[in-house]
Amino acid sequence: MQRTLIVAVIALFGVLAGPAQAAQQAATHIVQLRSGVSLAEGRAAVLAAHGDVADTLPIINGLAVRLPSDARARLAHDTRIASISANASIKSQTDRFDPTQLATAYPASVLAPPVWNSPTGATGAGVGVAVIDTGVDGGLVDFNDAQGASRVVASVVTDPNATTPNDNFGHGTHVAGIIAGDSTRRPAGDPLAGRYVGIAPDANLIAIKASDDNGDGTILDAIYGLQFAVDHKADYNIRVVNLSVSSTVAESYLTDPLDAAAEAAYFHGIVVVAAAGNLGTAAGSVSHSPGNDPYVISVGAVDDQGTTARGDDAYAAWSSVGTTQDGFAKPDLAAPGAHIVSTLAPGSAFGQLCPQCIVDGSYLQVGGTSMAAPVVAGVAALxxxxxxxxxxxxxxSTLMATARDVPGAIDEVNASAAISVAEPASGANAGLVPNQLIDPATGNIDETRSSWGRSSWGTPSTPLQAGWASSNWGCVCPGWNDPDDDDTRSSWGSATWLVKWNS
Known part of the structure; x- marks a missing residue:
């Protein structure tokens, strides 16, 4: 009796697990039958082509089969067959990105990991993001692709005072890492592998250095950078541009030349993301280009408290918020921007200015709306x-419609909700009047109304003319906690170098 029971149990498990397991091991192809063709007819077709049937798949009206190459060719001509697919291996989408291994909270705060690890697996692959900044160190392993090639697919200098495309300053490399850094590309066994990942870790980067080697830039340099992005949109599939920069001169978006260039990029199909600034609620805090332009996505900073829990996120008090000189409420969105850890350009000024901000030897922790903007740029790439x-x-429109409430003035971007909507929202920019330098028919700069011609993007023909203001690479950094420091005066292009090191 005992022996009979054991045999029965073995037989039962054989019925449940045996054929499927055997089919997975033996089947080379999956055959789907045309509508109205029975499984029996399909079996006959496979046998007639000199193949073998390993199992039936009623759920798809198909068969798991073993097909030598000549049998597949014969079967493909049978009118009863809808398709023949290889029985390819599969792997989990979570193999590469393990959110529990991340050393930073900001991807979880905007729900990027669920997007990476979803069935569609959006990671920014194939999308070009232009970073108009101080350059990007494309040699870092965090910017490699699966084959070991750099995803910094172009490197351009628009400031004639720069002597190298390298990021000697470090701001641009840090911004680029937030957008598309990926430490899973580090060698196997590296303890930092998988700990620091940007929002769109497979996106390509177009490094546009709009500063000299010391991080000083001008409005004209940024305009040339936007011109390059427009001119080469198709070459690099540039769909997003990030501007973690603002003019130091406040001017209406209707006449400001940098706003005009940002709008030109927008009208040519490029999402333009700009930092809102670090001036808090001070008068005029959101009145500087390009963040004051109603067409761009202006981004303020959330403090995620360094936790993956989203309930403690709050709008940062130092992040600019208000109404522009033209009556537009800004910023449009918020994203994590406090104590953000990202890629460090080796030997750059960023690390030398704040050695205590260096994390794990290869990364740097700083904060500001300069860091919040690339989070949104990364989501736009997804x-x-x-x-x-x-x-x-x-x-x-969709980013704004799906953003979630956080304590403070501005809603925080939600990557998972934005990417999952059935239909996109629209109308965020409906009814706006373009900058006066824009030709409304083409979206181009009207050269007859502008003081500059079509840029050569690499070698501006004349020296900087009076009236062009120095760019403001605004950032609030951790390390010091001095309440007397004035974070409203931070300016990477300033000779006085007044910043608040804010933990």
């Missing part, structure tokens, strides 16, 4: 991959 037909207005 959307561009998942929904390549969406317009800049639809991207901006």
């Amino acid at each position: 959307i561009a991959q998942a929904h390549p037909d969406w317009t800049p207005d639809q991207v901006k």
Whole structure:
């Protein structure tokens, strides 16, 4: 009796697990039958082509089969067969990105990991993001692709005073890492592998150095950078541009030349993301280009408290918020921007200015809306991959419509919600009047109304003319906690170098 029971149990498990397991081991192909063709007819077709049937798949009206190459060729001509697919291996989407291993909280704060590890697996692959900044160190392993090649696919200098495309300053490399850094590309066994990942870790980067080697830049340099992004949009599939920079001169968006260039990029199908600034609620805090332009996505900073829990996120008191001189409420969105850890350009000024901000030898922790903007730029890159037909207005509208409430003035971007909507939102930029330098028919700069011609993007023809202001690479950094420091005066282009090191 005992022996009979054991045999029965073995037989039962054989019925449940045996054929499926055997089919997985033996089947080389999956055959789907045309509508109305029975499994028996399909079996006969496979046998007639000199193949073998390993199992039936009623759920798809198909068969698991073993097909030599000549049998597959014969079967492909049978009118009863809808398709023949290889029985390829599969792997979990979570193999590469393990959110529990991340040493930073900001990807979780905007729900980027669920997007990476979803069935669609949006990671920004194939999307170009232009970073108009102080350059990007494309040699860092965090910017490699799966084959070991750099995802910094172009490196351009628009400041004639720069002597190298390298990021000697470090701001641009830090920004680029927030957008598309990926430490899973580090060698196997590296303890830092998988700990620091940007929002769109497979996106390509177009490094546009709009500063000299010391980090000083001008409005004209940034305009040339935007011109390059427009001119080479198709070459590098540039769908997003990040501007963690602001003019030091406040001017209406209707006449400001940097706003005009940002709008030109927008009208050419590029999502333009700009930092809102670090001036808090001070008068005029959101009146500087390009963050004051109603067409761009202006981004303020959330403090995620360094935790993956989203309930403790709050709008940072030092992050600019208010109404522009033209009556527009800014910023449009918020994203984590306090104590953000990202890629460090080796030997750059960023690390030398704050040695205590260096993390794990290869990364740097700083904060500011300069760091919040690339979070949103990275989310825009995820959307561009998942929904390549969406317009800049639809991207901006959807990001705003799906953002979540946080304590403070501005809602925080939500990557998972934005990418999952059935239909994009629209209308965020409806009814706006373009900058006076824009030709409304083409979206181009009207050269007859502008003081500069079509840029040569590498070698501006004349020296900087009076009236062009120095760019403001604003950032609030950790390390010091001095209440007397004035974070409203931070300026990477300033000779006085007044910043608040804010833990």
